[in-house]
Amino acid sequence: QQNHLSKYKMKVGTTDYQKILNQIQQELSQAEVSGKVAAYIPELAKVSPEKFGMHLYNLEGENYCFGNSEERFSIQSISKVFSLALAMKIIDSDLWKRVGVEPSGARFNSLSLLEDNGGIPRNPFINAGALVVADVLVSCFSNPKAAFLSFMHELTGNSTISYDETVAASERSEGYRNFAMANYLKSFGNIKNDVEEVLDFYFHQCSITMSCKELSQAFIVFANKGNLLDTDRQLLTGKQVKRINALMLTCGFYDEAGEFSFEVGLPGKSGVGGGIVAVHPNHYAVAVWSPPLNPKGNSARGMAALERLTTLTGYSIF
Ligand code: DON
Numbered sequence: 001q002q003n004h005l006s007k008y009k010m011k012v013g014t015t016d017y018q019k020i021l022n023q024i025q026q027e028l029s030q031a032e033v034s035g036k037v038a039a040y041i042p043e044l045a046k047v048s049p050e051k052f053g054m055h056l057y058n059l060e061g062e063n064y065c066f067g068n069s070e071e072r073f074s075i076q077s078i079s080k081v082f083s084l085a086l087a088m089k090i091i092d093s094d095l096w097k098r099v100g101v102e103p104s105g106a107r108f109n110s111l112s113l114l115e116d117n118g119g120i121p122r123n124p125f126i127n128a129g130a131l132v133v134a135d136v137l138v139s140c141f142s143n144p145k146a147a148f149l150s151f152m153h154e155l156t157g158n159s160t161i162s163y164d165e166t167v168a169a170s171e172r173s174e175g176y177r178n179f180a181m182a183n184y185l186k187s188f189g190n191i192k193n194d195v196e197e198v199l200d201f202y203f204h205q206c207s208i209t210m211s212c213k214e215l216s217q218a219f220i221v222f223a224n225k226g227n228l229l230d231t232d233r234q235l236l237t238g239k240q241v242k243r244i245n246a247l248m249l250t251c252g253f254y255d256e257a258g259e260f261s262f263e264v265g266l267p268g269k270s271g272v273g274g275g276i277v278a279v280h281p282n283h284y285a286v287a288v289w290s291p292p293l294n295p296k297g298n299s300a301r302g303m304a305a306l307e308r309l310t311t312l313t314g315y316s317i318f
Contacts, residue, residue: 083134131191270299273289
């Protein structure tokens with residue numbers, strides 16, 4: 001057993017990530033880009049479909065990258081992982097009375113499952129669940145937007161991470177479905193605060209801009225049992241990280257979570273800005289950005305890039 005384990009460690013340890021990333025860039029830059037840049041948030045429609053970057057950060061503190069890996073983009077639903085982590089730090093077990101932990105098998109913005117579940121969203125990563133998490137944070141902090149940013153700064157060690165007010169306003173201007181959802185949740189008593197206030201917080205958390213490099217560094221905590229890499233400080237417990245990774249694996253890609261597991265085999269989270277972050281526990285965090293989305297709302301080229309990563313390295317969590 002021991003022999004077998006050390007062989008595994010040695011092989012992962014000697015993986016030439018830069019060579020593999022270069023191959024992914026070469027293969028996929030030439031491939032035709034399928035999918036469409038998200039247009040339902042007018043500001044996002046302006047982003048070039050040609051952007052393509054990837055960044056892998058491992059527990060040894062090594063960085064590997066290509067393309068537009070240092071350019072910031074709208075993280076959108078990737079922010080749901082950060083808001084969930086903060087809410088779990090504060091209330092944890094009470095949170096699970098208000099939001100479930102099962103895959104939805106439905107689109108990210110579906111309203112349909114709320115009726116039968118008495119206003120309890122299936123999981124914290126569909127919009128309905130993220131709105132309940134946002135409501136928890138609005139209840140816990142007198143200035144939730146400032147508290148969320150300071151959590152992001154603590155997580156990344158980078159105090160320049162911020163909201164993009166133009167994107168937040170743009171999403172609000174067309175946010176009819178999220179307004180409907182928040183009001184519907186409120187009718188079940190599963191939003192405690194003013195709907196406007198909860199949505200304002202939610203649109204802001206989605207508007208945060210980060211690069212692939214910054215995202216992989218922020219997600220390393222989920223590969224490192226809750227510890228920050230630079231300072232070794234424990235930000236989340238091992239149990240919290242286990243649960244967040246489990247939710248990313250089963251619910252991180254909405255009605256495409258099965259496909260992502262099947263093709264990539266890592267916990268991960270996508271956003272309609274075209275970003276995807278994935279975690280290989282005890283090894284690395286990786287972020288990829290390519291704006292055109294497939295019909296399920298996930299980056300088409302990003303999914304392909306991560307499939308190539310686990311195939312070419314020969315390692316996933318399975
Ligand atoms: O609520 C929305 O529609 C967006 N702010 C976030 C959606 C999103 O990123 C879904 N992910 N693929």
